[in-house]
Amino acid sequence: MRLTRRQGLLAATASAALGALPVQAAAPKKVFRMALVAAETGFDPVRISDTYSRLITSHIFEALYAYDPVARPVKIVPNTAVALPEANEDFTRFIVRLQPGIYFQDDPVFKGQRRELVAQDYVYSFKRAADPKNVSPMWPELEEQGFLGLSELRAAVAKGKAFDYDREIEGLRALDRYTLELRVKAPRPRLIEILAQNDLRGAVAREVIEAYADDTHAHPVGTGPFRLAQWRRSSLIVLERNEGYRERYFDGEARDEEGRRILAQLKGRRLPMIDRVEVTPIEEEQPRWLSFLGGEHDFIERVPGEYAPIAFPNNKLAPNLAKRGIQHFRHQAADCAFTFFNMEDEQVGGFEPHRVALRRAISLALDIDTEVYRIRRGQAIHAQSLLLPHTTGYDPQVRTANGEFSPSKAKALLDLYGYKDRDGDGWREHPDGRPLRLSYASQPDNYSRRFQEMWLKNLKEVGLRMEVVYGQWPEQLKQARAGKLMLWFLGSTANYPDGIGMLQRLYGPQSGNQNYSRFKLPEYDRLYERALTLPDGAERASLFRQAQRIQVAYMPMKVHVHRILNDLAHPWVVGYRRPLFRNEFFHFIDIDLSKLPA
Incomplete structure (x- = not known):
């Protein structure tokens, strides 16, 4: 006889309680189960950039600051810090004071002793991103903050020296056990947004990293609300409550109806509210959808577009799902789906007019209407540039050539610059007569195949031949960073409210990291660097518009859409609200055991 989810929980709890005192049974465990859209790559904060891995690390590690779980517009609040940073007038020096009494999760490395979080742990963690040995994809973002002495410390390695973690630098110093001083070369009025990323900027303990140096991805030890209990790569990730987590209670600043509803439900509850999280990567849409419908998972994020007409026809939850108490969360994401062109590729790269x-x-x-209405089933809006909704610089009224669909103009442009079919085979050649064959990187799943079909059809119409190169997502990411892909279609989500995060995608020094296009234009780099130093205002907004125009003019990346995300949760999931600029939410939800199927 197969037990229901609720019966299974009670049975497991009763079994676990047999060795306990007979006078008191253990409380039923609260377990949250969900599927990932793609497989993770690992759990070392300085060595990851993908959303799927970062979902996990954001619950294991803790940055100095975080986002209020309910506030909209978003609000940054202290996390392990006592208060917001104390900054000087020109935003080049910051003092951050840590809360005493925060401890790392238990680990054999600590030999049975509690290991307190101290300011030096953040100094060490930031330095790890600068260590060339770690090949951190997030190093360029940290480098451009300009911490005094950090780039010089990294440069010393290139001269044949080992990276010296013990060398004190002016830009990152622990003034005492709980006080951190940060100094930067130029004004950084939004530095706090970099310091509010649990997934990438959480503190690690040096002794843990040194003990597990051969496989830091598999041994994440932080101060967060959960610890990694089990990991079967690309198959199963299990998190369990960090029993040593400090006293922390749900609270927030509710500014809208949904926020007030969540706050009324959960205010004052100790975090985390659930005991265990089980995450399973399921890349194919149908099994992921069916696993949710069948109750194997409590939650499904990013409901596949194919099932949108079934789950929420006309963007309203289907009656059969509403009858089951299923909850629908619809959200305009601060993200985009885009295709990058490798600017160093001999077929599509270069700045010559014909390229x-x-x-x-x-x-x-590219017929983006097909993508929006047929593939995504209306769950996206057309993108006009690389600027993202909910971030600085985005204007929903702007219209550009990035958002234009015109096969006739495409043909005329190709004809004008000499891309013609010279041998009569139906395909255009380069202006010098060389064969022209586009290579489109993709994944071997059904959802990706629908995009491949759109590309093949649209390009064939204008006489361009394309082949598809298949690979798993983590491998394609490695290839993209190495500059070995010609074209790749993928998504990007904002890490923070400042729109400059997406502008990094075309910043020259980010080539091989966030700049998959390997786009290098001095004019663009100068305006980007200027925008880093300015406070928000008219001058900075003008720079964002210039960056937008450069992207559209040179087209190193085609930004397709900004996605509308639809998440569904079973009725026993309480308090969920999709994060905007953070990944973490496991410790902000509860499981109502009374609503589990009997």
């Missing part, structure tokens, strides 16, 4: 014309013609040939 620019080829990329712009490809952009014009």
Whole structure:
């Protein structure tokens, strides 16, 4: 006989309680189960960039600051810090004071002793991103903050020296056990947004990293509300409550109806409220959808577009699902789906007019209406540039050539710059007569195949031949960073409210990291660097508009859409609200055991 979810929980709890005192039974465990859209890559904060791994690390590690769980517009609040940073007038020196009495999760490395979080742990953690040995994809973002002495410390390694973690630098110092001083070369008025990323900027303990140096991905030890209990790569991730987590209670600043509802339910509850999280990567849409419907998972994020007409026809939850008490969360994401062109590729790269014309013609040939209404089933809006909703610089009224669909203009542009079919085989060649074959990187799942079909059809219409190169997502990411892909279609989500995060995608020094296009234009780099130093205002907004125009003019990336995300949860999931600029939410939800199927 197969037990229901509720019966299974009670049976497991009763079994676990047999060795306990007979006078008091253990409380039923609260377990949250969900599926990931793609497999993780690992759990070392300085060595990851993918959303799927970062979902996990954001619950294990803790940054100095975090986001209020209910506030909209978003609000940054102290996390392990006592208060917001104390900054000087020109935002080049910051003092951060840590809360005493925060401890790392238990680990054999600590030999049975409690290990307190101290200011030096953040100094060490930031230095790890600078250590070339770690090949951190997030190093360029940290480098551009300009911490005094940090780049010089990294440069010493190139001269044949080992990275010296013990060398004190002016930009990152522990003034005492709980006080951190940060100094930067130029004004950084939004530095706090970099310090509010649990997934990437959480503190690690040096002794843990040194003990597990051969496989730091598999041994994440932080101060967060959960610890990694089990990991079967690309198959199962299990988190369990950190029993040593400090006293922390749900609270927030509710500014809208949904926020007030959640706060009324959960205010004052000790975090985390659940005991265990089980995450399973399921890349194919149908099994992921069926696992949710069947109750194997409590929650499904990013409901596949194929099932949108079934789950929420006309963007309203279907009656059969509403009858089951299923909850629908619809959200305009601060993200985009985009295709990058490798600017160093001999087929599509370069700044010569005919190369620019080829990329712009490809952009014009892509029927984004097909993507929005047929593939995504209306769960996206057309993108006009690389600027993202909910971030600085985004204007929903702007219209650009990035959002234009015109096969006739694409053909005319190709003809004008010499891309013609010279041998009569139906496919255009380069202006010098060389064969032209586009190579589109993709994944071997059904959802990705629908995009491949759109590309093949649209490009064929304008006489461009394309082949598809298959690979798993983590492998494609490695290839993209190494500059070995010609074209790749993927998504990007904002890490923080400042729109400059997406502008990094075209910043020259980010080539091989966030700048998959390997786009290098001095004019763009100068305006980007200027925008880093300015406070929000008219001058900075003008720079964002210039960056937008450069992206559209040179087309190193085609930004397709901004996605509308639909999440569903069973009725026993309490308090969920999709994060905007953070990944973490496991410790902000509860499981109502009384609502589990009997």
